[in-house]
Amino acid sequence: IDDIQKLQKALKTADDIKESVEKLEKEYKDIKNNFSDDYEQSRKSLKQVDKWIKSDYERARSMAKLPDFSVGNIGMMLFGEQAAGRFNTYLGYAATARKYANKTKSDKPEKVKPPRLKGQDIPFPDKNARPDFWIKRLSLSGQTSDQLKLKGEVINITDNQQFIGKPTEADISGTRDDGAQLSLNAVFDYRNELPMETYNVNFTGFSMANTQLSKSSMLPNKLKTGTGNVLTSLKLEGESIKGKIDFVGDKLVFEFNEAKAKKNKIEQIIRDVLEGIKKIEFIAYVSGTRDDLDFRLSSNLDEEISKGLKASIAKEIEAARKKIEQRIDKEVGKYREQLDEVVKDKEAQLKAELDKYQEKVDQQRAKVDAKKKEIEDKIDSEKKKLEKKAKNKLKNLLN
Template structure:
């Protein structure tokens, strides 16, 4: 028997096994640790840290302790971390370079834990920061979009009348300033023109001078010439004064015409301002048509943004590496280096495959048991999609929680689907952020599903609120009215939808709460609008008065001045028409009168003589 044994070969086999065992004991674990950290870091784009790797032989078990997977967008936080992972590995595929894990369980799983040091890769830290800066606005926009849409669809909250008048461009102000400036300009022109117009005393003096000039007969030629000169001088003054009166009348007439035109527009300005303000700040039933989005949009958007953030980081890890473009590119790079050829087989195996993964995640709301089947980046090789099931356990505030998912990346586009169901979620002290409103307590049932097709998503969900109680710490009338209206509403539903691009979906939120509140709101808002309208009218009228002031009284004064100028103009015209006869005419008249007198005397004497004869 011993002759059949080839001792040299046996010794060589024993030596090979010994070397293999020694390698397994001392080198395999560090190599596996290095491989996990190296290839894991490349996959997630950030550091993957492993404290310890332990190998067991019978059965072949791989234990990994202290794993931290860095969030590449937040280098000081972990995407996921766990205390230990125990994996049952298949031996023979491992000899072929394939990591096939039959069962893997995780302990101490945490999401978003804080790191002691940055997990950014040295050569990608700047790129990561740049990507974070670019992605952060989109995430914030997604989280704020429902509430933003609600705020945009609702009219602005009614501010005070002073706030409105301070922020709005008012016709009353613009026209009032123009009127005020024009009034000052015309007043200056009128005052300057009236300064050259003779007053009543001057007119009386003119009349006295005329009376003196025209009184009595000329004593001599010299007396006539002196009076004629005085009259001519007075006539010249009359002409100058009449021109001054004409200028003053024109200034008053033009001023009245301009001011009356502006005053007409200024009086209409408060009405036009009120109409414009009313149209802009109206809040009615249409304004409350998206109140649910305003109340619940930020919370729903925040949850959605967090879920999408994790999906965006996990989904690329499941994408098949056999896509045509990648294969062609890889072939060009490795054509001269050679490659490992996969020959056809009845039972093909991927390079990496976790058939069954289970762990318990500790969340603020309680524990969630998670089971994942068929994790691999080569789903086309096994022709199976990755499946996910998460079930809540010992959750104080939730009766039941179930999440099912199918991540199918057997083709380049990929199709992932998730379904979420939550029953009797006890909500307490939820700050709604409007008028100090809080949802004191309520039972919430949630049913939601989402489908991802490539870069497109289609999600819809419904939340049913039961036994709802609201309160508010605000002392405003609006807050009190809202709480009073909500006191009669203990059941309502909120529907949400998200469609479009994964990075920027179109999000909408609606609820039957809107219709239930609209009637109560309309009554209160009508009252509030009436109060505001009255205050606005009063303040606009005050502004009008501040610009117009005693315009009506000033207009009466202008009319009186215009009438006085007309009287002065007529008086001056009459005085200007006064003429004085010449001295020769007076002498002829005197001679004629003397001759007539002598003629009468002769006639009388002749008559007396004739009487004597009879």
């Protein structure tokens, strides 16, 4: 019995050892599972690097907003001189008309200081006095130096508009073989105290080839080809001047002075934008007096160049972004590969250690199981021996 008790005690010890081994194996499995999860997360993190980089790119792009470019003087630089010249031409016509109007009108004679104690002749103006001359209708025809054929008429040319109650008015039209057409109406009104002249000129379909523009190195110096349409209105009343020019140029081809080198990127961008523009519209305004004129000009050029600048600079930024992205990808890719190799190497090492640990656990568990079976077999054997002895003793007692 003592032997059985010892064996049962040994069996209990074996069970305790087996329980410890199983607990240890469970801890090992937990460690292995945690390692597998961590390793998988590490691999996902490596893949996440690309997403992080892309996210940084997008965040940087959202912060780097392009400014609104304002180039409000390009139209003025290109066409301001031509528009101002047109206004000056009509102002010159008005000045000439006033000059001759003053020469022909019947002014009051200057006051003469009579000699002392002498009489004086005082003239009384005749409001109903007939004019010295009155050309009711004058027909005109001719041709300009640029082959524009003109015809028209001027009515009521006189030295006394107050008497006839009508202003002098000119209506002239013109055509050219290339399709250009001119329509001009001018009114010279000197019936009131303030002289007044109005001009309305519509010139359409004229060629703009070789039109001189700007002397700036960054702007075209002239037009190679193009068709223009211009509507001009101008009113002068006393010293007051007010006028407007509406211009539309189509099928335009600019010519740049190639002798002048492009100085910087902005000049190149402006040149590229202008070379792509085929239609230009502008409105010019003049107001004030001869000694204090306000001249303004607005055109679609400013907006087109502004958009072109923005698009070109955005393109440059995008190209730079791609270069930076490629460089970062190259650098990050190099370290990503190194990191991947390190992770794989460490995984292999740790896996090998875990496999060794698993092998030892399996060996210990096998030994414990074998020892436990050995003890259980011995217990069964001892029990059988005891049962046999007990039966023999019982038999002897009965005999």
